[in-house]
Amino acid sequence: MTECTGCSLHKLSDTRWSARVDSVKPIAAHLPGITMALERVQQLNLTPETRSDADGLRSYLNSFESILMSSFWLKILTAINFRSLVLQAREATLDVEVTNILDLIEELKQLRDRWDDILAESKLVADGCGIDPSLHMSECDKKTQTKETVAG
Numbered sequence: 001m002t003e004c005t006g007c008s009l010h011k012l013s014d015t016r017w018s019a020r021v022d023s024v025k026p027i028a029a030h031l032p033g034i035t036m037a038l039e040r041v042q043q044l045n046l047t048p049e050t051r052s053d054a055d056g057l058r059s060y061l062n063s064f065e066s067i068l069m070s071s072f073w074l075k076i077l078t079a080i081n082f083r084s085l086v087l088q089a090r091e092a093t094l095d096v097e098v099t100n101i102l103d104l105i106e107e108l109k110q111l112r113d114r115w116d117d118i119l120a121e122s123k124l125v126a127d128g129c130g131i132d133p134s135l136h137m138s139e140c141d142k143k144t145q146t147k148e149t150v151a152g
């Protein structure tokens with residue numbers, strides 16, 4: 001991984017909130033290198049289960065959905081992590097904390113309202129990686145949409 005990306009991936013911590021953003025950052029920043037590392041791993045003598053896991057992970061990381069989700073999650077987690085650090089400050093007063101939480105809510109609403117910008121940004125990243133920048137509906141989504149069309 002380090003040879004292909006210059007960084008390593010972090011395991012998600014159950015106790016440290018900041019570890020969530022630390023886990024997403026390298027994926028968002030080094031997606032092509034991560035997929036290259038997975039291709040190299042598949043050249044090793046792997047068990048069938050491990051090979052299948054690596055194939056599935058590589059397939060997902062080479063999808064537009066992966067690019068879009070990592071971009072969106074990074075923006076959300078970065079906002080939450082910043083506010084979390086402010087909340088942990090010893091000198092913060094209750095009025096500062098309330099303002100901090102209200103600011104976070106507003107920032108998350110703005111992210112929701114910027115969906116088109118985030119989608120366009122993700123499409124540019126996908127184009128740069130040679131990935132089809134379109135969302136594909138799952139079979140479950142198709143069935144739900146068909147039921148809604150018939151019912152409506």
